[in-house]
Amino acid sequence: MQTLTQAARSQTTAAQGAPLAIEAHQLVKLFGRHRAVDGVDLQVRAGTVYGLLGPNGAGKTTTVRMLATLLRPDGGQARIFGYDVVKEAQRVRQLIGVTGQYASVDETLTAMENLMLFGRLLGLSRRDARQTAERLLEQFGLTEAKNRPLRHFSGGMRRRLDLAASLIARPPLIFLDEPTTGLDPRTRAQMWDTIRDLVREGTTVLLTTQYLDEADQLAERIAVIDRGRVIAEGTPDELKSSVGQSSLHLTFQNPADVPRAREIVEAALGAQATPSPEGRRLIAPVSDTSRLPDVLVALKAAGIEISELGVQKPTLDEVFLTLTGHNAEPTTEGEDADVQPRA
Amino acid sequence: MSNRALDTVPARVSATSTLSQSLTMAYRGLLKVRRTPEQLFDVTVQPIIFTLMFTYIFGGAVSGNPQNYLPLVIPGILVQTVITASVVTGVQLREDMDKGVFDRFRSLPIARIAPLAGALIADTVRYLIATLLTFAVGFIMGWRPQGGAFHVVLAGLLVIVCAFALSWIFAFFGVIARTATSVQGISMLILFPLTFLSNAYVPVNTMPKWLQAFVNINPLSHLIAAVRDLANRGLVTSDIAISLAGAVILMLVFAPLAVRMYMRKV
CATH class of the missing domain: 3.40.50.300 (P-loop containing nucleotide triphosphate hydrolases)
Known part of the structure; x- marks a missing residue:
């Protein structure tokens, strides 16, 4: 039965x-x-x-x-x-x-x-x-x-x-x-x-x-x-909310500026910024948009030139960047994932 | 719009459902044939070409003239054509299984054997066409089977039943092979010795002794002999029993094997 x-x-x-x-x-x-x-x-x-x-x-x-x-x-x-x-x-x-x-x-x-x-x-x-x-x-x-x-x-x-x-x-x-x-x-x-x-x-x-x-x-x-x-x-x-409501995308004239810019952005937003794989861009979660002007002012003060700037709602890519530290790209076989523990 | 109740799901499919599902799948096979009649090319052209070709090439040498050769060769060609058609069953099954619709069949609560059995049942129509055409071409060429219409029909049915049983072997290859071409390859390798190393085209006593030994145990020789006795002389011989027994054994071995491999393969 x-x-x-x-x-x-x-x-x-x-x-x-x-x-x-x-x-x-x-x-x-x-x-x-x-x-x-x-x-x-x-x-x-x-x-x-x-x-x-x-x-x-x-x-x-x-x-x-x-x-x-x-x-x-x-x-x-x-x-x-x-x-x-x-x-x-x-x-x-x-x-x-x-x-x-x-x-x-x-x-x-x-x-x-x-x-x-x-x-x-x-x-x-x-x-x-x-x-x-x-x-x-x-x-x-x-x-x-x-x-x-x-x-x-x-x-x-x-x-x-x-x-x-x-x-x-x-x-x-x-x-x-x-x-x-x-x-x-x-x-x-x-x-x-x-x-x-x-x-x-x-x-x-x-x-x-x-x-x-x-x-x-x-x-x-x-x-x-x-x-x-x-x-x-x-x-x-x-x-x-785990990835921030929106994210700030910054592209720089000079790739050499990225590490310094990263410190500035992280300080101003109080969140971790992730450099993109090609090395010219930074992506950072934005929980409070009123802080965005501070980022720009601080970057200008440091003499870092921005070629492109945008604020985007979270995409799968950001969820992935935030959660895994890598892009949402097809997984390659046999590669060991540096996966963070479950949120 | 209520969903299916969760506590009324039976654990397995009943025998009557299995049969009706297999017949539904066979109906699908027939619909496909109607949509793509070019699938019937082999069973329509081969009986005509082979009957003409073999009768006029070998008739004189084997029986003195083509006319006398007909009673010997028509049953041989019939069996060869229909059995070859059963290979195509395996090839088409492989092609079919690679399509998305088989995923749905696998996810439906239906008997696992139904998609296979359905395809094989539908293909008996192909065997029927091959049988009718072979007999018709033979008749046009002057073959007058002495066994009478009833025995000729019986002979045709015997061949179709045996081909259905044999098609389970090719269905098994169809399930385990990676590509349709490899099914064709393996199957032909088995089929050629079986059909040519038989009594299909020449009297066995003209062959060397060692070959006769093989030819006489070849199950297709028994099937061809049974068809000749039925059609040409109206005789019901032990060859019929041997053919049917062989068919049943083949099916009992290969049908479960094919279904098991089908279930495992995803």
């Missing part, structure tokens, strides 16, 4: 607040000698959007694939609504929907045929499969294109169909792996609306993204992942 035990288990969790939709402990995945995922811990409450933020190659997709039973972990455990992703994979698959970076739909079939196929596979009758397909096509604005083969679909249409296919069984948990990468701004906004609608209906969403603003817009909590590890976790506000 494993079903009863499981029900009991999720009830106990519910007693402590919302039950956990995802619970990962020290997940590890090796590709050869490269540790693509290197001990990831995650706890995602049911009914929330959780953002997994990180650059290309950080291990986001690998983590999602392990949680979605598509990849077997080399270490650690993960549970989806209390079910083990390895030992109870068949059960987990009934509770999840997966939408990947590339469209996991059949190119040779039409949109309608694709949705019908997945509906039939999920055990719907021919009639129910058709109705569900019609409803989803309508919801995603694909009704007019329903009888066209996917070869003729645009990237945005494919993504929408892909997401529609993940919703046929109304799974309580949906994995969205970079759902808006490569989409134009309008389609991206549509995608965001769709994701918000999902959550309103009680669906839990695990979203991976390279964009801080996307995680900021959608996610209630964010884990920043880099080189296979979670390096920071919290609400978007917590993360942003």
Whole structure:
């Protein structure tokens, strides 16, 4: 009577607040000698959007694939609504929907045929499969294109169909792996609306993204992942305040000035400034913009010439610079990460 | 809009669901064939070319004239063509598995065997086309099977069933190989000796003794003999039993192997 035990288990969790939709402990995945995922811990409450933020190659997709039973972990455990992703994979698959970076739909079939196929596979009758397909096509604005083969679909249409296919069984948990990468701004906004609608209906969403603003817009909590590890976790506000509300970007005429300028900037702002890799720029978090004039005055007094100046809201790059001390660039294989302890 | 209840998730897929999921996947295979009819090139052209070619090249030498050669060669070509078509099943499966849609199949709560079984079931249509065309070309060239229509149909079905069983071997290669070309390569290496070192084109007693030993244990020789006896003479021989037993054994070995490797490969 494993079903009863499981029900009991999720009830106990519910007693402590919302039950956990995802619970990962020290997940590890090796590709050869490269540790693509290197001990990831995650706890995602049911009914929330959780953002997994990180650059290309950080291990986001690998983590999602392990949680979605598509990849077997080399270490650690993960549970989806209390079910083990390895030992109870068949059960987990009934509770999840997966939408990947590339469209996991059949190119040779039409949109309608694709949705019908997945509906039939999920055990719907021919009639129910058709109705569900019609409803989803309508919801995603694909009704007019329903009888066209996917070869003729645009990237945005494919993504929408892909997401529609993940919703046929109304799974309580949906994995969205970079759902808006490569989409134009309008389609991206549509995608965001769709994701918000999902959550309103009680669906839990695990979203991976390279964009801080996307995680900021959608996610209630964010884990920043880099080189296979979670390096920071919290609400978007917590993360942003850890890097400063905005950051000051300074470019200097003379690279030799950078070390001296760094001391001045750090003194004036009371925060650590980071030189950029090419050595002509400085980036420093700004918690109080009223101090900015002091920085400029002090630099002028020291005779340091500034060629470019800007104040920017935090980008993923700054989050990364602040958290890891390196840029948000794709991880190179076998390189040892100088990762700071978890924030 | 309520989500699926969390406490009603069964641990495994029932046998009836497995069957219906496999048939749904087979339906997908047929839709694909309809969209890309060029996939049928091999099963339409090969029966015509091979039948014409082999009959006129070897007919005189083996049977005195092409006409007398037909009862011997048509079953041989039939088996070779259909079995070769089953190799393509493995190659196409490999190509298909590299596409994104297979990721979705893997993440769905469906029987693990369904995507494989579906592809293989859909391909029986290819075998059917090859069978019909081979018989038709033979008939046009003057082959008059004495076993009668019923036995000819039976012979065709026997070949299709055996090809389906054999296609699990190539599905297994399809699953473990890295590229579609390597599936083609490995499969052809197995297929050529099997089809040519058989009784398909020449009487076995013209071969050296050591070769006869191999030819006589070659399962395809039994299948070809069974088809000849059925179609040409309306005889139900022990070769049918041997062919079917071989088919079942192959399937029992390779279907679980293919599914296991498929599940492990991500």
